Amino acid sequence: MRSMNEGPRTKADITVHRPGELTAAQLGAWHRAMDESSEYANPFLAPEFAIGIGRHRRGARVAVLHERGEPVGFFPYERGTLGVGRAIGLGLSDCQALVHRPGFTWDAGELLHACGLSIFEFDHLVEEQRPFGAHVTGTFASPVIDVKPADGTYAEWLRGAYPGLGKTTLKKERRIGRDVGEVRFVFDERDPRMLRRLMRWKSAQYRRTGRMDRFSRPWIVDLVDHLFRLQEEHFTGVLSVLYAGDRPVAARFGPRSSTVLAAWFTAYDPELHYYSPGLLMHLRLTEGAARSGVTLLDLGRGDKEYKEWLKTRELRVGEGFAARPHPMAAAHRLWRRPVRGLRNTVLAHPRLREPADRLLRTVGTLRTNAASSRTPRG
Structure with missing residues (x-):
C-alpha cells in the first residue's frame, strides 16, 4: 500500500495512511495494542472509528509507527490547511491517544513532523500520553463505571x-x-x-x-x-x-x-x-x-448529576495543543485557547454554569417556538 508521508523522513520510522487503506496486518496490530493496555481499550481508539470518520473527513489520516519493521503504534488524526491538525473526530470522540504496544517510546516532535502538522489539538487525551504531557493545558474528570x-x-x-x-x-x-x-x-x-x-x-x-x-x-x-x-x-x-x-x-x-x-x-x-x-x-x-x-462503561467527560450517582471512579483526560515552532501553530493556539478557557471556566463553576444553561434553554425555547410558527397547519 502506498504511504502518504507528509514532510521529510524523521528519526522514527513513521508512515502516514488514509484510515481505509490500512492493511489487515496493520489492523490486527492495532487491535492487539488495544488488547494489551487497558488505557487503549476504549472503542473511540479503535481503527473502526477512525475508518468511519475517514469516510467523511478528507483530512483523516493514521500515522503508523514501526519498531524493527513491525507496526507498534497508531496515531489517528485529521489534517487541515497549513498543517493544522486535530484529534480524529474532535467534538465527537470521548477518548484520544496514540495507541501503542507496551514499552514503546515515541517523541511528540518527531510525530508531528512526520504527519506534516504544525499543531495538534485534543480535548479527551488519555492521561498516559506522556510525550504530549508538556502540551496539556488542563485535565478533567471522565466518570466511568467498573461493571x-x-x-x-x-x-x-x-x-x-x-x-x-x-x-x-x-x-x-x-x-x-x-x-x-x-x-x-x-x-x-x-x-x-x-x-x-x-x-x-x-x-x-x-x-x-x-x-x-x-x-x-x-x-x-x-x-x-x-x-x-x-x-x-x-x-x-x-x-x-x-x-x-x-x-x-x-x-x-x-x-x-x-x-x-x-x-x-x-x-x-x-x-x-x-x-x-x-x-x-x-x-x-x-x-x-x-x-x-x-467490564467498563465510559460515561464521558462532563459534570452531570446522574454521572455522580452512577460512577465508581473517574479517569482523567487532557486537552491542549501539541505544537512545533511554526507561525500557524501560534496563530491557531491564540485563536482557540481563549474559547476553550472560557467554556471550561463556565462549566467548572455552578454559579456561572446554571445561568448559562438557563440562557441556552431560553434560546432553545425561542428557536422551537419560531420553528413551530413557521410550520404550516393542516
Missing part, C-alpha cells in the same frame, strides 16, 4: 450495585408499568427505526437546551448509521432501548470494543420525563453491559 458480572434478576443486581437508588428506581418502573406498559429492556436492538427515534429525540433535546444539533449534519447521521451496522469482533455499534409495553421510552447508542462500552448518545421521550427515563435507561444499560461481558 461487575450480573447474577440473578435485575432487581437483585440493582439492590446490590446501587442500594441507594434501588428502591426508588424499582418504584418508578412499577409506576410506568401500570401507567404505560410493562417495562422491558433490549441491550442490543437491531431495529434501525429505533435509531432514527433516538436521533429525533436527541435533536429535539439539543434544540430545547440551545445546543448545536449534531444530527442536523448529514455526515454525522451517516457516521452513526455506519457504526450501527458494524458487528465486528473488536468493535460493535450498540443501540439499547428501554420500552414500556411496545412504546420506546429511552434509547442510547454508542460504540463498544471487546471490554469497554461508551455511552455516546442518550435521549428519552420527553412526554414521560416524570418517570426519570434517562436514569432508568442508564441503570438497565449497566446491568445489560455486565451480562454481555463489558
Whole structure:
C-alpha cells in the first residue's frame, strides 16, 4: 500500500495512511495494542472509528509507527490547511491517544513532523500520553463505571450495585408499568427505526437546551448509521432501548470494543420525563453491559448529576495543543485557547454554569417556538 508521508523522513520510522487503506496486518496490530493496555481499550481508539470518520473527513489520516519493521503504534488524526491538525473526530470522540504496544517510546516532535502538522489539538487525551504531557493545558474528570458480572434478576443486581437508588428506581418502573406498559429492556436492538427515534429525540433535546444539533449534519447521521451496522469482533455499534409495553421510552447508542462500552448518545421521550427515563435507561444499560461481558462503561467527560450517582471512579483526560515552532501553530493556539478557557471556566463553576444553561434553554425555547410558527397547519 502506498504511504502518504507528509514532510521529510524523521528519526522514527513513521508512515502516514488514509484510515481505509490500512492493511489487515496493520489492523490486527492495532487491535492487539488495544488488547494489551487497558488505557487503549476504549472503542473511540479503535481503527473502526477512525475508518468511519475517514469516510467523511478528507483530512483523516493514521500515522503508523514501526519498531524493527513491525507496526507498534497508531496515531489517528485529521489534517487541515497549513498543517493544522486535530484529534480524529474532535467534538465527537470521548477518548484520544496514540495507541501503542507496551514499552514503546515515541517523541511528540518527531510525530508531528512526520504527519506534516504544525499543531495538534485534543480535548479527551488519555492521561498516559506522556510525550504530549508538556502540551496539556488542563485535565478533567471522565466518570466511568467498573461493571461487575450480573447474577440473578435485575432487581437483585440493582439492590446490590446501587442500594441507594434501588428502591426508588424499582418504584418508578412499577409506576410506568401500570401507567404505560410493562417495562422491558433490549441491550442490543437491531431495529434501525429505533435509531432514527433516538436521533429525533436527541435533536429535539439539543434544540430545547440551545445546543448545536449534531444530527442536523448529514455526515454525522451517516457516521452513526455506519457504526450501527458494524458487528465486528473488536468493535460493535450498540443501540439499547428501554420500552414500556411496545412504546420506546429511552434509547442510547454508542460504540463498544471487546471490554469497554461508551455511552455516546442518550435521549428519552420527553412526554414521560416524570418517570426519570434517562436514569432508568442508564441503570438497565449497566446491568445489560455486565451480562454481555463489558467490564467498563465510559460515561464521558462532563459534570452531570446522574454521572455522580452512577460512577465508581473517574479517569482523567487532557486537552491542549501539541505544537512545533511554526507561525500557524501560534496563530491557531491564540485563536482557540481563549474559547476553550472560557467554556471550561463556565462549566467548572455552578454559579456561572446554571445561568448559562438557563440562557441556552431560553434560546432553545425561542428557536422551537419560531420553528413551530413557521410550520404550516393542516
